[in-house]
Amino acid sequence: MVMKNTSDYIEEHIKSILERVSVAELKRSELASRFEVVPSQINYVIKTRFTASRGYIVESKRGGGGYIRIGRITFSDKHELIYDLLQNMGEELSWPVYSDILQLLFDENLMTEREGNLTLAMGTDDSLGADANRIRARMMRQILRRLDRKED
Numbered sequence: 001m002v003m004k005n006t007s008d009y010i011e012e013h014i015k016s017i018l019e020r021v022s023v024a025e026l027k028r029s030e031l032a033s034r035f036e037v038v039p040s041q042i043n044y045v046i047k048t049r050f051t052a053s054r055g056y057i058v059e060s061k062r063g064g065g066g067y068i069r070i071g072r073i074t075f076s077d078k079h080e081l082i083y084d085l086l087q088n089m090g091e092e093l094s095w096p097v098y099s100d101i102l103q104l105l106f107d108e109n110l111m112t113e114r115e116g117n118l119t120l121a122m123g124t125d126d127s128l129g130a131d132a133n134r135i136r137a138r139m140m141r142q143i144l145r146r147l148d149r150k151e152d
Contacts, residue, residue, distance in 0.1 A: 006041065010045045013031075014046075014050070022071060046058055050070050051097075057073050092133035094133055094136075098123050098136045122139070
């Protein structure tokens with residue numbers, strides 16, 4: 001059995017809110033109090049688990065009246081999603097972003113679980129060697145271009 005940590009519970013809580021509303025406006029201090037953590041742990045969860053490569057947009061304002069707004073990025077169709085990913089991808093792609101994009105493609109039904117797992121295996125630092133980040137970016141570009149041509 002997999003043990004969950006506090007960050008997992010915070011993530012689940014935020015996702016459950018996002019299932020009810022399209023954009024969640026949260027108070028960092030209220031979340032910290034609810035989960036009995038310091039506000040920096042809330043920042044950590046937001047920064048690592050609600051990223052653009054995972055399909056989220058985050059807006060944050062600090063201070064007394066501060067808030068965090070989180071919304072799910074929605075696309076009108078698969079072509080728009082793929083176009084956006086291609087336009088925003090740099091010349092290098094880190095392992096976490098690479099795996100996040102593959103998860104997003106799976107979540108959007110553009111890739112099967114098997115295809116995603118095989119692609120994850122091919123994209124590891126061990127498989128790609130010293131220039132892994134550059135090779136991953138080139139691989140992802142080719143995957144996205146192919147998915148854009150693939151018939152549903």
